[in-house]
Amino acid sequence: MAKQIEVSDLDAYYGSHKAIEGISMTIEPRSVTAFIGPSGCGKSTFLRTLNRMHEVIPGARVEGKVRLEDQDLYGPSVDPVSVRRTIGMVFQRPNPFPTMSIFDNVAAGLKLNGRFSKSQLEGVVEESLKGANLWNEVKTRLNKPGAGLSGGQQQRLCIARAIAVRPQVLLMDEPCSALDPISTLAIEDLISELKQEFTIVIVTHNMQQAARVSEKTAFFNLAAQGQPGKLIEMDETSKIFTNPTQKATEDYITGRFG
Amino acid sequence: MTVVTGIQPISAGRRVKDRAVQALVYLAFAIAVVPLVSVLWLVIRNGLKRFDIEFLTHSMRNIGARDAGGGAYHAIIGTLEQVLLASLIAVPIGLLTAIYLVEYGNGGRLSRIVSFFVDVMTGVPSVVSGLFILAFWILALGMPFSGFAGALALSILMMPTVVRSAEEMLRLVPNELREASYALGVPKWRSIVKVVLPTAFTGIVTGVMLAVARVAGETAPLLLVVFSTDSINNDPFNGPQMGLPLYVFDQASRPNDTAIDRAWAGALTLILIIMLLNLVARLISWWRSPAKRG
Ligand SMILES: Nc1ncnc2c1ncn2[C@@H]1O[C@H](COP(=O)(O)OP(=O)(O)OP(=O)(O)O)[C@@H](O)[C@H]1O
Ligand SMILES: [Mg+2]
Numbered sequence: 030m031a032k033q034i035e036v037s038d039l040d041a042y043y044g045s046h047k048a049i050e051g052i053s054m055t056i057e058p059r060s061v062t063a064f065i066g067p068s069g070c071g072k073s074t075f076l077r078t079l080n081r082m083h084e085v086i087p088g089a090r091v092e093g094k095v096r097l098e099d100q101d102l103y104g105p106s107v108d109p110v111s112v113r114r115t116i117g118m119v120f121q122r123p124n125p126f127p128t129m130s131i132f133d134n135v136a137a138g139l140k141l142n143g144r145f146s147k148s149q150l151e152g153v154v155e156e157s158l159k160g161a162n163l164w165n166e167v168k169t170r171l172n173k174p175g176a177g178l179s180g181g182q183q184q185r186l187c188i189a190r191a192i193a194v195r196p197q198v199l200l201m202d203e204p205c206s207a208l209d210p211i212s213t214l215a216i217e218d219l220i221s222e223l224k225q226e227f228t229i230v231i232v233t234h235n236m237q238q239a240a241r242v243s244e245k246t247a248f249f250n251l252a253a254q255g256q257p258g259k260l261i262e263m264d265e266t267s268k269i270f271t272n273p274t275q276k277a278t279e280d281y282i283t284g285r286f287g
Numbered sequence: 288m289t290v291v292t293g294i295q296p297i298s299a300g301r302r303v304k305d306r307a308v309q310a311l312v313y314l315a316f317a318i319a320v321v322p323l324v325s326v327l328w329l330v331i332r333n334g335l336k337r338f339d340i341e342f343l344t345h346s347m348r349n350i351g352a353r354d355a356g357g358g359a360y361h362a363i364i365g366t367l368e369q370v371l372l373a374s375l376i377a378v379p380i381g382l383l384t385a386i387y388l389v390e391y392g393n394g395g396r397l398s399r400i401v402s403f404f405v406d407v408m409t410g411v412p413s414v415v416s417g418l419f420i421l422a423f424w425i426l427a428l429g430m431p432f433s434g435f436a437g438a439l440a441l442s443i444l445m446m447p448t449v450v451r452s453a454e455e456m457l458r459l460v461p462n463e464l465r466e467a468s469y470a471l472g473v474p475k476w477r478s479i480v481k482v483v484l485p486t487a488f489t490g491i492v493t494g495v496m497l498a499v500a501r502v503a504g505e506t507a508p509l510l511l512v513v514f515s516t517d518s519i520n521n522d523p524f525n526g527p528q529m530g531l532p533l534y535v536f537d538q539a540s541r542p543n544d545t546a547i548d549r550a551w552a553g554a555l556t557l558i559l560i561i562m563l564l565n566l567v568a569r570l571i572s573w574w575r576s577p578a579k580r581g
Contacts, residue, residue, distance in 0.1 A: 085469055087393045114472025124463040128485040128575075138471035141481050187467070194471055 031058035031228045032098045032197045034079060039093030040257070041074050041083055048074045050257035052093075054247060056198075061224050063239035063266065064232045066249030067281065071258030072232045073121075075249070076200050079230065080116035081109040097198070114142070117196035121203040123183035125175035125190070131167050134175040134186055138194035153193050160223070161189035162215050181212025188219065198228040205238065217242050236282055240270050248278045327558075334555025337548040343556070346529075347517035355545045359553050361519040362534035365434055366560065368523040369513070369530055370503050372438035373445055378495055380442075381449030388450070389457040390479055408447040416443040417508030425512060432514040434523030437530065440508035445498040452494025456487040489572040496568045500561045506532040531557040 034056040041049045049071035056062045064072045077083040078091050081102060095102040102112050125134050135154045139145050145153075154171070158164040163185040167178070175186055184204060191199060201220075205213040220229060220242050233239050239246050247263035262275050273279045297305075345358035384401065392398025420440040424430050460483050468478035484491075509515075514527035515537055531553055538550035 080470070082466065082470060085466065110469075110472055110474050112472075113470055118470040120463065120467065120470075122463065124461070124467045126464060126467070126482055126486075128482075128488070137468075137481075138473070141468070141471065141473040141477050190467075190471065 031226060033058045034198065034228065035094075035096040036079070037094045037096075039075070039078060039091065039095065041071070041078050041091050042089065043074075043086065044088040047257040049078075049249075050259055052260045054260060054263050056228060056230060057245065058228045059224055059226070060244040061220060061229045061231060061242050063243035063246045064230065064249060065234070065236065065239050065246060065281070066258070066261075067251075068234075069254075069258075070249040070251045072249055073202050074258070076202055076230060076232055077118075079198070079200055080118055081112045082118060084109070114138075114194060115196055116198040116200060117191040117194060119184075119188050119191050119199065119201040119204050121206055123180060123187050123207070125178070125183050125186050127174070127176045129175055130172045131175045131178070131186065132171040135189045135193050137190060142194070154189075157189040157193040158186075160192055160219070161185045162219050163189055181208045181215070184208060184212070185216065185219070188216070192223065192227070196227065198230070199223065201229065201231040203232050203234065206234065213238070236270070240266060246270070248273070248275070248281065250277050250281070330551060330554050330558060333548070333551035335552075337552035338555055342549070342552050346519045348519070350517070352541060353543050353545070357549065359529075359531065359534050359549070359556055361516070362529040362531045362553065363556060363560070364519065364521060365513070365523075365528040365533075366503060366531040366557070368521075369434045369437045369441060369509070369528070370499055372435060372523060373441035373502060374495070374499060376438065377442035377445035377449055377498065381446045381498075382453050382491070384446075384450045385453035385457055386479060388454050390475070390483070405447050405450045408443070409451070411443065411447075412507075413440075413444055413505045414507040414511070416440045417511035419443070420508065421511045431525060432512060432527050433525055434513055434520070434528035434530075437509045437513035437528070438523065440512055441502040441505060444502050444505060444508070448498035448501060449495055452497065453487070453491050456490030456494065457483060459490065460486045485575075488575055492568045492572050496565050499564060503561055504532050504557060506530075506536050509533045510536070531560070 036055075037053045039049070039052045040047060052075060064076065066072055074083060079095060079102075081091075083089050083091055091103065093103075097112075097115065101107065126137060129137060132150075132154055133140070135157050136145075136150045139150060139153060155164065155168075158167065163182060166182060167173075167186075175183065178186060184207070188201075188204070205216055208216065217238065220231065223229060231239075231242065243266045245263060246266040246269040248261045248269065249258050250261045251258040261277055262269070262273060264273075269278060270282060273282070279285075341356060342358040343363070344360050345356070346361035347357045347359075348361075350357035384405070388398050388402060392401070417440045420436055420443075424436050424439060425432060430436060464482055464486060465478055468482045469475070473481070509530045510533060513530060513533070515533050516527040516529055520526050520528045535550045535553040535557070538546045538553060541547070
């Protein structure tokens with residue numbers, strides 16, 4: 030199910046402002062790839078170009094190629110809606126649907142996309158909540174509102190919601206930035222489990238987290254404020270953290286700037 | 288000059304200012320409430336005299352100019368039908384306009400034009416909307432005077448209120464929810480129907496109720512295009528119909544006390560109907576809100 034992503038020479042704009050420039054990389058299936066870099070260097074922007082969420086912002090556009098195995102995601106006949114169904118996303122801030130119960134939140138992706146029987150939905154919801162390590166905490170109150178959970182639980186609810194539609198790739202934008210260490214650990218464990226099935230990309234400001242969960246790490250940086258962000262280097266995580274080729278990478282991970 | 292450092296008690300000057308502003312706020316509140324309470328008091332006191340079963344179940348048919356008795360049943364039916372029809376026209380159009388402005392317009396040319404005309408419509412006096420329907424629907428197209436013609440005029444008055452309030456509520460829905468829905472592979476229109484609208488539902492209902500309350504008391508358009516009658520007319524599409532505002536106007540201009548009492552009772556009925564509708568709307572939004580399940 031998991032597929033490889035290949036990006037070549039990608040630029041992304043907000044109106045006339047070029048936010049990222051000339052990014053090329055390969056993201057391996059069934060593994061975790063981490064994006065690190067200083068604030069504003071375009072990690073979120075790049076992540077959102079991978080499932081065509083970037084163009085949702087008025088005036089935003091993308092140039093370049095993104096291929097999922099042999100399919101060009103930006104091809105003229107490609108439906109962005111089906112791209113997003115294949116490549117799921119978890120946002121920095123938990124955003125459960127406030128009008129829906131826990132059950133409906135997890136089932137939302139299926140319910141909003143087609144007809145499923147109640148028992149089918151129940152199966153998927155249980156499986157997804159278990160997958161997101163949340164089942165035991167919420168199994169007795171599935172029809173309570175999703176917004177009534179704690180921040181960490183909400184974030185895991187959002188992960189459950191994202192994996193319920195069985196995407197092939199899961200993009201996570203700083204999924205732990207609003208969480209306590211225990212929830213963070215729970216989500217990191219979850220990421221290690223999920224990578225058996227999914228291709229996972231995670232943006233993080235936490236160096237230890239990148240080192241703990243990822244196989245590969247990509248370091249982004251921007252030359253100066255107002256300049257577009259660029260990919261500085263990408264390699265095995267162990268290599269990036271012990272022996273990076275670029276000076277800027279070393280400075281960043283040792284905390285000399287950023 | 289000495290610089291004051293450390294934690295100090297609130298200075299006397301600030302305490303006085305605080306008290307003074309507090310008093311002003313209470314005073315302003317009292318002044319605002321006085322007319323409201325006095326109107327309510329007056330309507331209730333004068334309206335209760337004739338607010339009885341007969342009033343609610345009888346029309347004015349065969350009631351002479353000086354007779355006691357009679358009621359507003361025909362006017363209640365008329366108002367309910369006219370307001371319902373006006374809502375059926377104005378709410379869908381208004382809501383769709385608001386959805387266009389917020390979700391699709393992106394501040395483009397067309398959305399700016401639409402927005403401008405909504406503002407213009409907000410300022411249309413009710414007589415003008417009545418005259419427009421009179422000229423267009425009745426004189427030019429040759430349609431009969433009817434409750435429906437009144438509903439058309441009322442819907443013109445309702446629409447801008449519905450658009451503006453729904454627009455405001457839709458803008459309050461956080462973008463993150465739209466993005467969360469898109470990221471699940473849900474098409475835009477379904478995201479709007481299943482995520483954005485339910486989230487804004489309570490606010491939209493409140494806005495619609497305000498619009499209903501506004502038009503339910505309009506007299507001028509009814510005078511021009513519905514005409515008044517003393518008998519019951521259940522068919523809003525054919526023939527003159529009564530409406531409560533019109534009934535109040537009609538009775539109040541008669542020169543004897545029994546008629547004046549009926550006018551007060553009519554006004555009371557109108558207020559009660561609007562209160563009842565508000566209550567129903569609150570019940571609906573409470574019933575739909577997630578808090579109920581929590
Ligand atoms: N909606 C937007 N409209 C216009 N410019 C934007 C928008 N979002 C981001 N940008 C700009 O694009 C650049 C990259 O932003 P991005 O959010 O991708 O950075 P980031 O690496 O994710 O930062 P952080 O680590 O703080 O999340 C920034 O200069 C930012 O100002
Ligand atoms: Mg970001």
